Amino acid sequence: MAIMKTIVMPPARTGAERLPDGRLLGWAEWGPPDGTPVLFSPGAATSRRLGFGAGAVAGLGVRLIALDRPGLGASTPAPGRTFADFAADVRAFADSGGLGRPAMVGNSQGAPFALACAAAGVTGALAVVAGADEVADPRFADVLPAELLRLVSLSGDDPEAAAGVFARLGPEAMWDMVMAGSPDCDLAVYQQEEFAAAYREALREGFAQGPEGYARDTVLAMGRWGIDLASITVPVDFWYGAEDTSHSPDLGQGLAARVPGAARHIVPGIGGAVLWTEAEPVLRTLLERSS
Numbered sequence: 001m002a003i004m005k006t007i008v009m010p011p012a013r014t015g016a017e018r019l020p021d022g023r024l025l026g027w028a029e030w031g032p033p034d035g036t037p038v039l040f041s042p043g044a045a046t047s048r049r050l051g052f053g054a055g056a057v058a059g060l061g062v063r064l065i066a067l068d069r070p071g072l073g074a075s076t077p078a079p080g081r082t083f084a085d086f087a088a089d090v091r092a093f094a095d096s097g098g099l100g101r102p103a104m105v106g107n108s109q110g111a112p113f114a115l116a117c118a119a120a121g122v123t124g125a126l127a128v129v130a131g132a133d134e135v136a137d138p139r140f141a142d143v144l145p146a147e148l149l150r151l152v153s154l155s156g157d158d159p160e161a162a163a164g165v166f167a168r169l170g171p172e173a174m175w176d177m178v179m180a181g182s183p184d185c186d187l188a189v190y191q192q193e194e195f196a197a198a199y200r201e202a203l204r205e206g207f208a209q210g211p212e213g214y215a216r217d218t219v220l221a222m223g224r225w226g227i228d229l230a231s232i233t234v235p236v237d238f239w240y241g242a243e244d245t246s247h248s249p250d251l252g253q254g255l256a257a258r259v260p261g262a263a264r265h266i267v268p269g270i271g272g273a274v275l276w277t278e279a280e281p282v283l284r285t286l287l288e289r290s291s
Contacts, residue, residue: 026074031057043108047073050202053279071213083116125290133248171203
């Protein structure tokens with residue numbers, strides 16, 4: 001698969017929005033400021049600074065807005081937060097910015113948070129790209145590696161203890177974990193000098209306030225989600241790379257089946273890095289679906 005030379009670039013604009021309860025929600029933007037707004041829920045432990053579609057947003061007229069989840073990057077921590085709490089934050093952000101019901105992209109561990117926004121009616125359309133699946137679903141119990149199954153069980157039985165385990169990680173450990181678990185086709189993306197620098201910076205910023213934000217994200221993602229996926233009424237597209245071995249045991253087949261009318265796209269020759277290699281078709285499809 002041909003890899004675009006420029007797949008990431010620094011944000012054009014950054015800031016933090018004051019939420020109704022006084023907390024800050026950090027954001028970063030790419031593309032024209034008057035473009036069609038598309039919100040972005042980034043992957044695990046990464047901050048608002050790691051965007052995607054560097055070569056696509058301007059041509060498509062997309063104003064891509066990445067959001068820091070609480071405790072990551074520039075967003076104020078919110079101990080004990082839930083998926084529903086994040087959806088409420090995004091609703092307040094959209095209302096404050098006059099965005100209406102914007103389209104949204106959820107990547108990796110950001111996927112269930114984006115799905116929660118869709119279920120809450122906050123977004124007008126959704127693309128889930130290399131989305132983390134609900135691994136606590138009993139149908140996956142026989143296919144998960146033993147250590148992952150242990151952490152899934154711990155997240156459900158003792159969330160505080162699970163958070164303590166996840167809080168042992170930092171930016172370097174996250175980088176090492178992703179590199180060790182990625183196929184060669186993804187490493188060809190991640191280890192490009194430009195991408196690696198941006199990814200490492202996003203990890204450093206993601207952990208800038210400590211590991212608690214990432215730990216809470218992971219406890220939520222690994223437990224039972226409690227998101228009513230069947231209630232989603234907006235268009236949803238699921239995108240997975242055929243070589244992805246880390247985000248969903250069945251490449252989102254069961255997950256997509258739970259969302260009414262959802263479409264599923266499997267891209268050959270790539271794995272979890274599909275967000276960066278397929279940014280243009282992901283965004284183009286999202287715009288078509290949202291219109």
